[in-house]
Amino acid sequence: MSLPWFTDSSTGSTPPTRRTGSFYLPPHLRTQPEITVTIPSRYVSRGRRRGGIFQAHRNTANPFDISQKLDDLEITSQDEKNDKQESPMTSNVTAYDDTPVEATGIDIPPPATSFSEIGFSAKALTDNIRRCRYVKPTPIQKYAIPVAMAGRDLMACAQTGSGKTAAFCFPIINAILADKQRNKSSFHNSGAIGMAFPMALILAPTRELTCQIHEEAKKFSHQTGVKVVVVYGGAPIVQQLRNLERGVDILVATPGRLVDMIERSKVSLRNIKYLALDEADRMLDMGFERQVRKIVQQMEMPPPGSRQTMLFSATFPAEIQKLASDFLSNHIFLVAGKVGSSTDLILQRVEFVPDIDKRDYLVNLLHEQKTNKTPAKDSLTLVFVETKRGADALERWLSGKGFPSTAIHGDKIQVERERALKSFKSGRTPILVATDVAARGLDIPHVAHVINFDLPRAVDDYVHRIGRTGRAGKSGLATAFFCEKNVPLAAALVELMQEANQQVPTWLTEYANTSFHGYGKFGGRYQYDDYSNSSRFPDMASAYADPCTTFSSTTDASIYGDPTMITTPFPYDADSCNTGYNNYDPVVATGWD
């Protein structure tokens, strides 16, 4: 078979070979005066971004590090000024100004152009928005917040890093404060002693993401009296129960730990008025659907119509949209950009790199990064691999080569996961090797480069992975190592890149033309994922239905961190199926919490 990858990665004229020149440079470094690089004009000539995407946002450190202490968030006279003037953050959010938002539904409330036009009734909330230096709403916020504040159910799809968390947190906090005004008496825990009765529930798929949402919601609720509590697996339940006993208005949870607490009669969902599902497509796919249905439909939660439900994600497969309608009542569907599209703030590059050459390629990239003068903590690199074992092996290898690295995956205990993330964020180990456990939702400042060492099998997973960079209006770089086994992804990848105005290598287009068009099983944008629980299989990444494989519809609970997660056996027969992962030794699954 003649394969089109024997062509140059960019022009298609010569075979792809190992890189010889130093043609990689992360975008933030391209602004350094001592470095000369040629950036394709299409990336620098966009009128809407002053100076092009590589120059517009330099020196604007993201002030939204979740580790930031609330006490640091005092409103200063400068902040008051920023409210009126254009600040560095304004220009960042301006990068989304061209994103069209499409709203579908009946009686759609009009969008707002500013936070003041939105008109939060709670001044404390407005103050906190200022403290966070959010000067103007992003497109999804402009549409979603008025819809939510009108009490409407909502399904919202917007690009990674475009501010979906605030889009569901602000209306919830505002509504709780308004409720509090109305019923001054029993705000917290009306009901049985020792049982918590939150008014709002936010569900998210990973422990790290729930912690991040908790931190964000706490910032937005600062000095409002609204109590935000987080519960997630892998951490001692006793402390979480103690936190609940102190009162909770907004509960942020992973599904498994929440079910556990409800079954122990520590939490009741009877008073839930607001339900938000972050990464909603993941929460409703085959990995989580059963548990989420149990929580939403069988555990005393008021039905649709008696509660407000908001679903948010950057990707929303059509099947999941259909499923989601069970949870919604007369909802409005918002799409910022296109469903499942990636932001053009991320420069995407795809290199053809055979498996055997991947480590060399990676080291070349990292060496080139190293020779630039940017402090490591300001240019973090996130490397995605497919398996937990692969993550450990690559991390060890990189460390051995002198690249300070750490790894995160579902077989690590929670303390190790948190340590890895902290070390990465601080820049102590500026390279994080991760499985898909880190693919969704995490907002880590200064991630300049995402490398797909192993590409995922579904393009939606790719969208979330690369979305760890290019956030809040800043630019980022994503490099993917494409090899022969990724051919099924080619068509969807090409389409995605074209939508985001990226330069598509000719060889990739040729692959796309020859490969199965993946709007279904392989590489498709609309598909269900199965998960395995073995270290040598994709960590949360979809385990595609190989014809001879019967995967159980379980999720890697070790990723999601829910010790109570019910799992079914995993009848995978490695010998009789070709999954493309046969280069890893069989490993007995150890990842279940």
Ligand SMILES: Nc1ncnc2c1ncn2[C@@H]1O[C@H](COP(=O)(O)OP(=O)(O)OP(=O)(O)O)[C@@H](O)[C@H]1O
């Ligand atoms: N209006 C705003 N002005 C300035 N910064 C903002 C604004 N809204 C959100 N941000 C910042 O943008 C970053 C990304 O926001 P967020 O994490 O909510 O994105 P997201 O859309 O949920 O991304 P993902 O799809 O990856 O989960 C955060 O650092 C957040 O503080």
